[in-house]
Amino acid sequence: MRSAVLHRSGSVRPYAASAPLKLEELTVPTPRAGEVLVRIERASLCHSDLSVIDGSRPRPLPMALGHEATGVIDDVGPGVIDVSPGDHVVLVFVPSCGTCRACDAGRPSLCHRAAEVNGSGDLLHGPAILRSCHGARINHHLGVSAFSEYAVVARESVVVIDDDVPFAVAAMFGCAALTGMGAVLNTAQLMEGQSVIVFGMGAVGLTAVMAAAHLRGTTVIAIDPLEQKRELALRCGASVAGSPEQAAALVAELTGDGVDVALEAVGSAAVMESCLALLTRGGALVSVGLPHPDQSITTQALQFAGAGKRLLGSYMGDSIPDRDIPRYLDLWRAGDLPVELLHTDTRPLSEINQALDDLADGLVVRRLFNMTG
Template identity: 60%
Template sequence: MKTRAVVLRGTSTSRPYSHSRPVEVEELTLGTPREGEVLVRIAAASLCHSDLSVVNGDRVRPLPMALGHEAVGVVQETGPGVHRFSPGDHVALVFVPSCGFCEDCAAGRPALCARAAAANGSGGLLHGPPLLTDSSGQPVHHQLGVSAFSEHAVLAQESLVPIPDDIPFAVASMFGCAVLTGAGAVINTAALRPGQSALVYGLGGVGLSAVLGARAAGAYPVIAVDPVQEKRELALRLGATHAYAPEEATAAVRELTRGGAELAVEAVGSPKVMADALAAVARGGRVVSVGLPAPDRVLEVPALAFAGEGKSLLGSYMGDAVPRRDIPRFLDLWRAGLMPVERMHTGTLPLTDINDAMEELASGRAIRQVIDTSGLLTG
């Protein structure tokens, strides 16, 4: 079948994206689902900084590539061996299609699935090579097994989580990456306990989701740090109790918490911010890093912070989530009013405006823009 999709053919750091147009909407041919695969009509896809990291080359991926990794949709067709899904099911798309059998999956760490990492790194799917081809018949790679900036996508069934059909698509689209990563870092990786203090650096979609996770977990105080005033104000509306600009944060946090926060989440992808976070936590405190720095960036911190002060620096990929467990429970928290992710929604755009959307995100003006890929949002 044919599908319109956003394709990246060469990385670009030229700004503004709205003028340089690093990606274009192309008509591609999409193969039919193979064993264990599902055809999904994409209803809503959110734009994430990880997408920008592929465009500017910070995250090296095989090109050409059809972009988009955070989305929801409706099942259209299932391949042989698929028994958990049927046409008409609403599903959240997950960018790590955990196999369920490797050592990490067996140990309860599906976000670190080795087979998924290999498939994602190759630009293929968990069950085989790419199913997308361009007008000249050349293969087009999948981004993280999803490629959601498209009218339709074929995914491994392991990339799908069923969701209730009364959840608005624009809301549900944020749960497959931003909420899993940010809230998961607080709840899963850090195992934050009620009454502990939490500090979040970087208030994009992932950082604000960490604020929501800290609030839902009963943290106090919940401190948000970002250079953009509007983002600090939004963090306060989402449940942060205090918000600071970076230059005032360390001193303010130490005074507010009488020595340092018990947990800091770094959602910027900056070694300097990681170091700042380590300095701002108390003795015995933890820093969880979820940001994605460029591969050549190096972190330098005082070595004595670890054995001498008992501090910990933890990495967290996809919030150490178990998507089939965590997406439903996070949606339950949304129903209860404890994760109002709709407040992060800063615009809905058609597929053809993807370069404008990238520019809005890169400029810091947007948090989570939702791409109406196939008209299901607007009818």
């Protein structure tokens, strides 16, 4: 099978010239106990993939990248009895073990075992199974490695969906929708009539806008430096959209004394600090972006106890995939979650390095890849 493999992080731009991802022939793996083989139909490029390539998110290399995808189950390993070949699935990048402290607490997105194996490039039920044609180990990306024609994943990494959901839609539910929608509905628990400001109109920020906009009477302020992203945010349901320089004035105009929720989907410590200043008393900052590990925030400590402000981390939107993906697909069917607006285009996998530059430049929101191209 063909797969996009990263051998060295910290590549310099333009990526189209340095070509950090190499299309290589890997051996199609056979699923072991507790695993399934998925034929990848569509995979999409996410900033988290870019973070591995530029070194912001160190991972063991070589690694077959890609973590947001949809496909069809081709085979199942021993002990897998609740899914079958032919089932359409969305792949999920946190394969919760179901028994650790976080899973017992109903927070599978923070599964301890999943964090361990995702960090080591292994799978939930065993060591890395991907191999080059010469037998060399290739690490898995977040238990998925979706920029491949096939992926062996843990059974816990797939959610079965109805066959009528187009692959171009389903592909965005494994990361963007889970993270953005979940940050608003699960982490922040935004309520009808409240106000929210969202920084960063990538796919996660835009799905957060959609989630907030579908609640009755909410005020949704979208912030991004790029005009085309702000225009897209308005189409996704934002009440108003502006540049970072306009954020404070928009909050003052629309809320008077600050927003109930500020959502940071940029990956910037500086933006997190500015978000805290825009909160009303008792408001919550939800951190969704992935800043470089070297970044830190400095803020007045008194505003937490003195003004009741909260700083909430949100990984995968605090989602429970088996519950939330069907629920979000219902919102899509009702027209309340128009993720089609995020689909920039579909390209062959051979163009993936150029796509890295386009994503870094803000020219695309979600570029999908057809594994047969």
